[in-house]
Amino acid sequence: MSQYLNEKIKGIKPSGIRKFSEMASSVPGVISLGVGEPDFITPWHICEEAIYAIESGRTYYTPNLGLPELRKEICNYYQRRFGCNYDWKKQCLVTVGASEAIDICMRTLLNPGDEVILLSPCYVAYTPSVELADGVVKYVNLKEEEHFKLTPEALEEAITPKTKMLFLNFPSNPTGGIMTHDDYVKLIPIIKKHNLVVLSDEIYAELTYDGTFCSLASFEEIKDQVIILNGFSKAYAMTGWRLGYILAHPDIIQAMIKIHQYTIMCPSIISQYAGIEAAKNGDEDCKMHRESFLARRNFIVNNLNRIGLTCHMPQGAFYVFPSIEKTGLTSEEFCEKLLFEAKVAVVPGNAFGESGEGHVRISYAYSIDLIKEALSRIEKFLKQF
Ligand SMILES: Cc1ncc(COP(=O)(O)O)c(C=O)c1O
Incomplete structure (x- = not known):
């Protein structure tokens, strides 16, 4: 059907994040630290206003x-x-x-x-x-x-x-x-x-x-x-x-x-x-979320550095971007191997542009327990290098 498609669209590459999330969803027991989405649910007082809008016919x-x-x-x-x-x-x-x-x-x-x-x-x-x-x-x-x-x-x-x-x-x-x-x-x-x-x-x-x-x-x-x-x-x-x-x-x-x-x-x-x-x-909600992410950031950065994935201290958002250069693998090779051997999904740095090569992106918008388990799998995985 490609004759029907717009030329510009043909040249657009699919998102590297989606590609890896789809691959990850085919692996049973995988822990995915791939997606950039808070693990909290929307604060209830915010949901209530939406419910009230529906109840009062503001549709x-x-x-x-x-x-x-x-x-x-x-x-x-x-x-x-x-x-x-x-x-x-x-x-x-x-x-x-x-x-x-x-x-x-x-x-x-x-x-x-x-x-x-x-x-x-x-x-x-x-x-x-x-x-x-x-x-x-x-x-x-x-x-x-x-x-x-x-x-x-x-x-x-x-x-x-x-x-x-x-x-x-x-x-x-x-x-x-x-x-x-x-x-x-x-x-x-x-x-x-x-x-x-x-x-x-x-x-x-x-x-x-x-x-x-x-x-x-x-x-x-x-x-x-x-x-x-x-x-x-x-x-x-x-x-x-x-x-x-x-x-x-x-x-x-x-x-x-x-x-x-x-x-x-x-x-x-x-x-x-x-x-x-x-x-x-919502200022208080933001503060609560920020404090929770900060604790997770400190936990994941300290542990990644301890197990040998050197990582600068990110000062915002909820991602870490450690270097994987020591393993000798490209970021895609690293992520595929990590996914299939250790059942942890992270995103190759090159999904964010060529200069992201040599890194992977790990989202820490997940519970500390999940992050802990993922880190222990990554630690075992790294022993081969
Ligand atoms: C830097 C950046 N901008 C924009 C977006 C899209 O956000 P929204 O959910 O508001 O469309 C994202 C989502 O990951 C993002 O990371």
Whole structure:
């Protein structure tokens, strides 16, 4: 049937995470530390608001931008937590997860041939979303010895006359790296000088462990150039509700609406009512989740280093990105062998870009007991090397 398919689609590779999860599901007794999803269930007070919306017959379409009350609460939240001001009437668009947000940003902003700087390794959806919008990806390879941060030198070097966009994601999936306020300060003159539009995927903002999270939107001098992507999936354990948002200049939001209104119309109203409660009264839930992930992070990093998989200390998100170079295997070979011999599923680093080679991504959004059992299997497995 390939004659019916769009040429661009034929060139898009399937996600390396999905490929490994599918392989893992065929192995009985496997422990999967592959998927980036909190193991908590959504806090009950948030669920109750959704149930109440159904009970009271609020089951219709909402405005394309999203429910006004939700947009107000999202803007209140960004102000309260990160000190960034946005006008809920003009600068906030509610999306179906950060995933829709990524897609419509690309389709709204890119012209064919525009270059987009991605930091490698990066979240698996970034490259295809650029390519589907006819953009050209330019990678900046982040280095473990620099704690997977973007340096001004590396950014400057990647910029060409065709560069339009810089796409950031801190805390990062898959490395757990963060950028502090001082790290960002060094990038601001470059972003200004080259007039870049910067997407900042801040979906792991609440899961920052060491230091405080700094939103790129807090830099007033580039705020018009910054587009914030965020969502409820990770911090509130709401992956299945499919709720995210974009904060940006009113002109950009107006342009994005043209795509969103025809393809999505609006996210589920039931999820939007849950989102109001999360944004308004969910700070304590985020804190509880953060503290729990922090304990798991410390446990897994200490133990991985002890058993010989050297691993930098991730400062955010819920992933560790240890080096497997000592084993002499590629990341795919390592993951396949680990899966079939030790029955533990993790994701090969090269699923996140070539510079992820030599590493694997392990999610610690699982119970300590499960992590303990997985680590003991990995320890036995490593004895052969
Ligand atoms: C960096 C990053 N951005 C976006 C997403 C997608 O999130 P959502 O569930 O809001 O679509 C993920 C999910 O894993 C992610 O890791």
